[in-house]
Amino acid sequence: xxxxxxxxxxxxxxxxxxxxxxxxxxxxxxxxxxxxxxxxxxxxxxxxxxxxxxxxxxxxxxxxxxxxxxxxxxxxxxxxxxxxxxxxxxxxxxxxxxxxxxxxxxxxxxxxxxxxxxxxxxxxxxxxxxxxxxxxxxxx
Numbered sequence: 001x002x003x004x005x006x007x008x009x010x011x012x013x014x015x016x017x018x019x020x021x022x023x024x025x026x027x028x029x030x031x032x033x034x035x036x037x038x039x040x041x042x043x044x045x046x047x048x049x050x051x052x053x054x055x056x057x058x059x060x061x062x063x064x065x066x067x068x069x070x071x072x073x074x075x076x077x078x079x080x081x082x083x084x085x086x087x088x089x090x091x092x093x094x095x096x097x098x099x100x101x102x103x104x105x106x107x108x109x110x111x112x113x114x115x116x117x118x119x120x121x122x123x124x125x126x127x128x129x130x131x132x133x134x135x136x137x138x139x140x
Contacts, residue, residue, distance in 0.1 A: 001036045001074075008043040010083050013101055019137075020102075024109050027133045028075055031113040036076035037069070038112075040105065048082040061085055066108040075112035081105070099134070106133045 003021040005012065025035050043051075045061050052058040052065060063085040069076040081104055090100035110129050111117075117126035 001034075003035060003038045003040070005040045006042070008041055008047050010042055010044050013042055013083060014098075015101065015105075020105060023133075023137045024106070026136055027106060027109055028113060030136075032073060033070075033113050034074045036071070036074040038076055038109075039078045040108075041078060041080045042083055043080055045082050045084040048080055048085070051080050063089055063104050064108050066111045068112055070112050075109070077108070077112050079105075079108035081108075102134060102137060103130050106130060106137075109133075 003024060005015070005017055024038070028035050048063075048065060049059075049061055052060065052062060055067075056065070061082065061084075063082055065080045067078040067080075069078070081101075083101075086101050086104050087097055089095075089104075090097045093100070095103075107126070107130060110126060110133065115122075115126050115129050117123045
């Protein structure tokens with residue numbers, strides 16, 4: 001069981017992989033989940049749009065697409081993250097790029113832990129969970 005980091009057409013972002021992986025395991029444990037195989041694929045807007053169209057029949061850009069392979073309490077999945085959209089979101093929300101990248105990284109994990117953000121009131125629950133998880137990372 002491993003957390004891996006890959007790129008598709010972009011430069012690997014400047015992240016501390018070991019620290020991020022430990023953080024992910026810690027956050028998952030707070031939801032009584034264990035980490036299985038998780039692959040992060042950092043990509044461009046063009047690639048995420050292609051994935052969105054091909055697999056989800058959605059015709060729009062997004063920051064993250066999470067393919068969930070969770071079994072029982074062992075989370076797993078492929079998480080595509082558009083670094084272009086992360087940068088745009090950081091600028092739009094007046095946040096720094098690194099913080100927005102961390103938020104996006106953990107957003108996918110929270111989905112794997114069972115938190116949704118599409119229904120009524122769910123976005124606020126997700127944002128609170130992201131803030132709590134980001135607080136755990138800053139304590140490291």
